[in-house]
Each structure stands twice: as C-alpha cells, then as structure tokens.
Amino acid sequence: MDIAGLKRELEGLKIEDNPAIVKQKSRDFFWYSPVLKRQLDHVTADLVVSPRDEAEVIRVLKACYGLGVPVTPRGSGTGNYGQAMPLSGGVVLNLAEFNRVKSIARGRVVVEPGAILAEIDRQTRPGGQEIRLHPSTYNTASAAGFIAGGSGGCGSIRWGGLRNIGNVLGLRVVTMEEEPRVLQLKGRDLMKVMHAYGTNGIVTEVEMPLTAAYDWVDVIAGFDNYMKAVRFANLIANQDGLLLKELATVAAPVPYDYFLRHRKFLKRKDSVALIMVAPHALEPLLTLAAEEKAEILFRSDIATAEEKKGLPPLFELTWNHTTLRGLRVDPTITYLQVLYPFPSHVEGVEKMTRIFGDEVPGHLEFQRFDGNVCCSGLPIVRFTTEERLDEIVRIHEDNGCPIFNPHRYTLEEGGMKRTDAVQLAFKRDADPKGLLNPGKMIAWEDPDYDWRSDKVYLFPGLQAAAG
C-alpha cells in the first residue's frame, strides 16, 4: 500500500500516523469477546484520517480509491464486534470531528455523522424533544456509528429497533468510486446502509426522528427470584398506557457483584428490574409494583444528593454496560445475545435459566419487536472454553432461542444482517473495488456464501420488499 503517496495526496487534512495512536483508534470494544480478542488483537490501520466535512470525506475516498487503500469508518469506537476495526489495514476514517447538529425541527433532527448522541439531546431538549433510541454508550457513541453498527437500546421498549421503518429518516452517503457520488437515501433504501459497518458507503449526514423529552425517573425494583423480576417486567412492558424508556432485568448476583456504585441499594440475593419511566407514569408504575410485591430499591426522584453522588445513570447499567461492569470486576466473563421470540419469550427465558443457572446469569432487555413485546437477552457467560461457548450457543438455538453471536466480526455470522442480492448489488455499485471495511461482509468475499438460509437475521434482507 502506498501510504506515503496517500499522505501526500491528503495534505492539509488532519492525519495521524503515530503507531500507538493509530492502533488505539483501530480498536473498539471487541475485547468483550475472548474469541474476538484472540482473533483481532493484532489489527491496526496504517493511518487515521479525521475529515471535518463532506468535502474532506470525498477527498479521502477519492485518493484511497485511486491508490487501492482500504477505508474503515469509525465513530467513537463503541462497537462490540470489531465493526470499526480495519482488518486489512489502510485508513481508519475517524468521523468524530465531523459532528455538528445541523438542524432541529418538530419531530426531526439532522446531524453530521460524528455527532455524539447525548450532545444531540442537549441541543434538542430545550425544545422539549429527544432522540427515540440510544445505546448505553449514549454519552460517547456517535449518530452514524450507532446506525451503522448498533441495533437499538433505550427507547426500544417504545419504538422497536433501528431495523424498524421510521426510526431513521434519512442518510446521506458517499460512495467509494473514482468520482465519489453523494446519495440521499430515504424509505426502504436506508436499510442498505444501516448496520452495514460502513461496508458500502460513508455516512455524511443522518436525519433521525425526535420524540417528547422527559426527565426520566430511574427505578430499580428488587425480587428474591429472577423469574419474578422477568414476569414483572413482562407485565409492565405490556401496559400500553405506561410510558417507559428502558426496561431490563438482571439476575442475582450480577447486580450486587458488578454494579458497584449501586451496591449500597442492593443485597446479593436481589434480582432486579431496571426501569426508566416518565415522571407522569411513575405513580401507575408504583401501583403495579405494589400489586406485584416488587420491592423498590432505588428511585432517582427521591434519592438524596448524598445517595446519588457518583452514581451513573441507570441506562449505564443496561444493554452492553451490564457486561462492561461485569468485565471490570471479573475479566474472565463474557456474554451472548439471545432473542426470546414472542409469544413464548418468558417460557424461553425460564428454560434457559433452568438449564444454565449461574453459568449464564440472565440479563434481558424488553423491547417491541414487530408490534409485540418480547425480550432479547445479553446474559453474562462465565467463560471457560470456546468449545463450551459454542455449546451454550447451540443449546439456546436448539431450544428456539436464536443467538446473534457477538463472538463473530462479520455481518452475517453475527446474525444481525442478511446480505442478500439487493444488498450485494448496492455494495457492487457503491464500492466496486471492495475497499470499504474489507473482511466484514462474507457475501462479498465469498460468492458462494448462502444468504438464503433459514437463519434469523435482526436486519432482514431487502429482496422480499424489493420483489
């Protein structure tokens, strides 16, 4: 690779080639997985380029296309599957400095790709609005990184996931060609680029829907039995009049052992439901909690300043932060991603809980999924060997609980994204040389890859809709 030539062509742009910094900017949270840690630990780019606007992005892509240098885009590097890791070296396109909030309207916000989600809300909240969905890395994750590498998060209990039409409104995308084109995607076409890890275009603008902002109240409800917590969560998740933003359950002893800042509110036997509720929905929630004999362990609305000192917000106990807090205490653990399909999601959870016990302590995220309430799991796994991990995956799947395997770094193997003929045609069109984030889309690397299988994908293919 002619990195020296590339540097000359990019003169005037912000470029970093210090190997230590380049390596740091070539990594994400892949080390959550002992498998990915082994496979990807050596990965590094040759250069980090940090464009500040679309014209600079186009300049980088044009130059890299000419010299055949791979480009892997990166937001804040908060992914967990090596989404933003440059498997073939080349350029990491760091979009963190291309980050303004461009316009706010009723129900809509337009931002640059590197805009931090929490910063977007800081600007929309004075008008009473906030974004619908955010990962637990709200305070660091970028808009385009979330859309290209994430799937949902807080807000999914109300709005479903990024996979659902309406949760992203528009994307501006630059192609990787001799003369890069700027595409304005809307409607179903958005799915071509969403959760594609930047393999088929560089996002330069994101339009997202906004919803009503509230001063969400953090509530932790305790139960002496994990299935009681799960049944309570399922009950409140199905209350159509109860406005929640987040609803998770975590099995004992994970809360006490790993949520160190919250430990003062917990006992080791406590399984918990973690809830973000609108202030005007708090009283109905407490009514249900009393009826179901849930013990309220924490309420941010009445906690004293002393009690709240140093406490992270509740959403930083949920989604991938649950595992992160576990890893800080016990670096030998890891996790899985499970879908417990509606309508037997509670039964599915109960079965897995019975089979695995404390080897796989439960962690569920309740969400709407194609119109119904169900839950996905991000259970902690007390890791022993890769063989046993694969066995745990197989037992889940044999019991009707599909796994989106976070120990795989390709789009397809993780089960998140079906790369069908429409998707492939778009990749051919937008990245004919295959220089964007190479190594992540199996269907591109291996023409014989069978995307027609019965595997469950979170982001389904586009062929059916197109046909």
Add this chain to the structure above:
Amino acid sequence: MDIAGLKRELEGLKIEDNPAIVKQKSRDFFWYSPVLKRQLDHVTADLVVSPRDEAEVIRVLKACYGLGVPVTPRGSGTGNYGQAMPLSGGVVLNLAEFNRVKSIARGRVVVEPGAILAEIDRQTRPGGQEIRLHPSTYNTASAAGFIAGGSGGCGSIRWGGLRNIGNVLGLRVVTMEEEPRVLQLKGRDLMKVMHAYGTNGIVTEVEMPLTAAYDWVDVIAGFDNYMKAVRFANLIANQDGLLLKELATVAAPVPYDYFLRHRKFLKRKDSVALIMVAPHALEPLLTLAAEEKAEILFRSDIATAEEKKGLPPLFELTWNHTTLRGLRVDPTITYLQVLYPFPSHVEGVEKMTRIFGDEVPGHLEFQRFDGNVCCSGLPIVRFTTEERLDEIVRIHEDNGCPIFNPHRYTLEEGGMKRTDAVQLAFKRDADPKGLLNPGKMIAWEDPDYDWRSDKVYLFPGLQAAAG
C-alpha cells in the same frame, strides 16, 4: 319527588325546567340503536341543574340526597348507550359549564369535568403537548364524560384505551351522601369511577397525561378488496417505529355512500384505511403503502385549499362517526361493537366478512390491547329486526368475537364494565341510597346478578387486583 322543594333549596344555582329543554338535555346519541330508541325515547328528567364549581355540585348532591331525588350527571351528551339518560327522572346534572383547564405541566393536564377535549388541546398545544386519547366527538365531548362513558378512540393505536393504567392520572369525585365527601382517586382506585356512567360519584376534576402534539396528517388509502385494507392496516399497526394517531378500515361501499364530503376522492368500490400519521412518519408510511400497492386517495398535507373546503377532519370519519355519517344517509342502519382478539384478529374479521357480506359492512379500529395490536369493530348493520340483530350478535360470539353490545344501556349488559364486589362496595359507600344514575348498574338493582360469569368485559373487575 319534591321537585318544587328541590328548586327552593337550589335557589341561586342555574336551573332549567322548561320541559322541551329538559327533555333535550336528557338525551344522548341513544338513537344510534333502534333497540335503545324504542326503550329510552320517553326518558326525561324533571330538572336540569348546571353547577359551575365543586361547591355547587356539593350543594346539589346534598339537597337531592335529602329529598331522595335521583341525579344523573351529563357532560356533552355524546354517549351512544343512554349513559347520561335519567331513567328515573329527577335531576340531570349538566357539567358543561364547569369546564376550565386548571393547570398544564410537562406530561399532565388538570381540568374541570366539563372541559371540552378539543379546548384542552387548544390550551396545551402551544407548549407542544396534547391529550393521548379522544373519541371522534373530540370537538364536543367533555373530559369527565369521556372518562365516565367512553373507552378510547384516536390515540388507542399508540396508548391502548382508558381501561389501561396510566391513561388517566387522577379523579376528584364527590359522593352522594348526607354530607358529600370529596375523594381524590389515584392508581387502581380510578377504575372504580371510570366507565361507571356516574353511578358512584360525580367527577369534579380530571388529571390526564399529555403527549407530544404534532400536526397530524390525514391519509386515506384505497383498496379494491376489504381484506387487503385490513391486512395493510394490520401491517402498519405493527410497525413500532411508525407514529400513528388513528388507524381504521371501512369496507366498500360505506366510504363512498356515507362519507359525502369525501366522496370526490372515492369510488364506490373503494374499501379504505383511514390514517392519522405524524408528519415525520409520513414518508415511511408512503414507503409501506407503495410496497403493498395501496392507492393513496387523500393526503391532507398536499390537498389544495379548494379540495379541503368543507371537509371534516379524518377522525370525524372514524369510531362512532362512521355510523353517524351512515345514519344521516340511511336512518335504518345501526351498528355493533366487536372485539377481534389477538392474535387471530385478522382471521376473525375475514370470517365475519365472509359470513355477513354487505349485511354487516366492516369497520375496524386498530388499537393496542394489553400490549398487542388487535382491532375492535364498529361494523355497520343493515338492520331488519331485533331478532336478527340478536342472531348477528350470537354468530359473532359463537365464532370467538365477543360483542360489547351497544343496544343495551346497563353497564354490565353492554359488556363494558364488570361490576364485582369491590365495585359494589364502592357504590354502597359513595351512593348508599342508590340515587346516582339509577337503573344503569344491574349488580346494584339485582343482588342476585352474577358478575362472576365468563363474559368478557372491556373494563375488568377490581377484585383480582385488590385480592
């Protein structure tokens, strides 16, 4: 009844005893039903009293209690089941002039009982908020009348119905005793008074949740086959990221024959989906409409001023307004209220459509119901005899589609409200002489009435929750 004595006691209050006006204020939309028309046409009160504040309400109740005069509260008289009709004469307590919006906060509004729903929104909209739910009589219905006599409406596709916890936050209620008490109800206790037709207390204040207000876009999508309209509606109803406020389907030829102001957009073969969608959700909706080959017959966002001249808002084609428009064209029709239970609601609709054809043209209102999307029907019935009407009811129920019979004026027979022991105990406490809206609660009149039956009630009993 000592009406003369009562008048003396109420001196200074606003009283009406002109028989023509009293009769007019003793009626609601009971004439939707040929059965209720026959049964209730003669009903009239002796006096209409119009209190303007809680103190005046208390004065009326105290006086009526002393003299043993029945009191039937009334909002705007937009009910369809004789909810506000004084079966035993006495006083109609007209709350229409006790109607201020008292306070607006983030997510909450507090109003007096007679506040018109549209007027509440006029006051909350400048702050970007609106009420969650309203009937199609939005422009005339009162807050307490809706809660005491209604069940849901526009907004139910997002929030479920009034029956769901969180959709009403507080009620202030005056009891019918020698010394009337003022009760402040919250949480589960609200259910004692909701949809009880004022049989157990007079509502003097309502606290409701607010949600984000949008300039909803009215969309009419056309289909050449009713089941295509139903399947399309079911598809979009299940899109968690698609913000809708209203979603109904109406079978041909009802739209063309009865929606006279909209006839210019319709052909007689058009079955339609009636949709209120947030502006920022319009494009995703149109994407789905194109994929499903729905023909967009009307969009309020691009209709010309000329086209919109004289058009009612779309919600005035839905819920009970569909039937109302039919009755204006053909006074011999009537309607039913059907629940098509999840998950076989579409199959249930298909079966009833096949059995009845044009004798019972379909009208569905899609809504969330205990966490899932299903639909209730308000089908037009081409009425012949009461016997055939009863037979149509029976055929629905035999096929697993419960009927909430709008041709019955009691709480229980309509199937809307289970009056169990908790409910009865509350009535005994709040209205020991049984003077509030007498004749509407069978369980009160007939101690042997069996509320334990398997009948499906929209507002379930309180005994289970209390136990």
